[in-house]
Amino acid sequence: MAEVIVVHVVKYRDRANLVLRFRCPLTGKQETRSAGTNQRKQAEKLAAQWEADLRAGRYQRDARMIWEEFREFWEESRLPTLRRSSIANYAKAFNSFDRLCRPTKVADLTTARVTAYTAELRREKQKTVKGADGKPKTVKYRLSEATVAQHLRHLKAVARWAHRQGLLPAVPQFEMPKRGVVAKMKGRPITGEEFERMLDATEGVVGTEAAESWKLLLRGLWWSGLRLGEAMALRWEQHPGGVWLMLDGRKSVLAFDAESQKSGKVELVPLAPEAVELLTPIQRASGYVFQPLTFNGKAAMARDSLKIGKIISRIGKAAGVLVDPATGKTASAHDLRRAFGARWSRRVMPSDLKALMRHASIETTMTYYVGQNAQATAAALWDALGNISGNTAPREASNRSGRKSKSLQKKGFSQ
Incomplete structure (x- = not known):
């Protein structure tokens, strides 16, 4: 049986106005808003209207929603539809944004905060690794542009979802790394x-x-x-x-x-x-x-x-x-x-x-793949020419006067 939502009118000692409060059936946590008045009858009318909206599904959380509650709400709604690898990538994006920007509510997901987050991702960092002698040593490193782009893509998807849910008034602007910069393999083809x-x-x-x-x-x-x-x-x-x-x-x-x-x-x-x-x-x-x-x-x-x-x-x-x-x-x-x-x-x-x-x-x-083969193709061309001429590499194609070399003339090459 679905839980019936009931909005109560309560008085807090540190507030002049009465407060409307109910327990969210999704998160199990209390949601509150100010009644804007200290008159109980007027507050009870507002509570009845809010309760009707909640039961009819017309209520939507707003940007004042606590960030931790928002993350829980997102996970409950989205995780069942995602692959395991995607879940891990979203968790990395959430964790790094939490650690570097310390948001307190959904409204903190702004363009300015995203810009600061991007700069922090690119900042040089230090970590301790085991050296060749087995002793720990400190090395400096930076996240690759591919990793920066991955974090930003997932955070952008979260922001768009929050906007569709009515939790975020506007989707912040994301300055994504240029594709030409990101297009570097994290590893390389091994031999x-x-x-x-x-x-x-x-x-x-x-x-x-x-x-x-x-x-x-x-x-x-x-x-x-x-x-x-x-x-x-x-x-x-x-x-x-x-x-x-x-x-x-x-x-x-x-x-x-x-x-x-x-x-x-x-x-x-x-x-x-x-x-x-x-x-x-x-x-x-x-x-x-x-x-x-x-x-x-x-x-x-x-x-x-x-x-x-x-x-x-x-x-x-x-x-x-x-x-x-x-x-x-x-x-x-x-x-x-x-x-x-x-x-x-x-x-x-x-x-x-x-x-x-x-x-x-x-x-x-x-x-x-194809674009990475330019040097290999160049080497193959010289090898092919060597096979045709019988040499491992061709001689100079011309002398100082600009005439074709005799070796290429004999092999039938023309300008």
């Missing part, structure tokens, strides 16, 4: 030699009994380009809300249900040939494809992508695969996906790579 080092380091991190199960997961990420969460959800058979394999030789595909997709769309994606060769010999009728074992090798790990990702990062650290010298970041699960994208960017057209990587926008593909 084949570095991947082999990660495989060699696996046993030392997870133990002998579990090593092979973790190596299979690493190879699966390396050859398929799956995100870690997708790999942990991958099954041999069709499963609602999941990802499953459809192995059929050259026609093999990955099937993504809408709930498993970052884009929220149902999709069939070609499975890379190397992944087909890896998985076909171990094909089963049902169950999860990748089942990394606990350290004693007796049971499967809980299918927690965050925990499993941390273990893969420990493997990358143990292998000494440094992907960002500026921050000291070592290889993670996503760097295996980056390596997959980098390899295939040299083999297929950008539109095909977009489908293979399941990017929502071709801009992402061009920025992070």
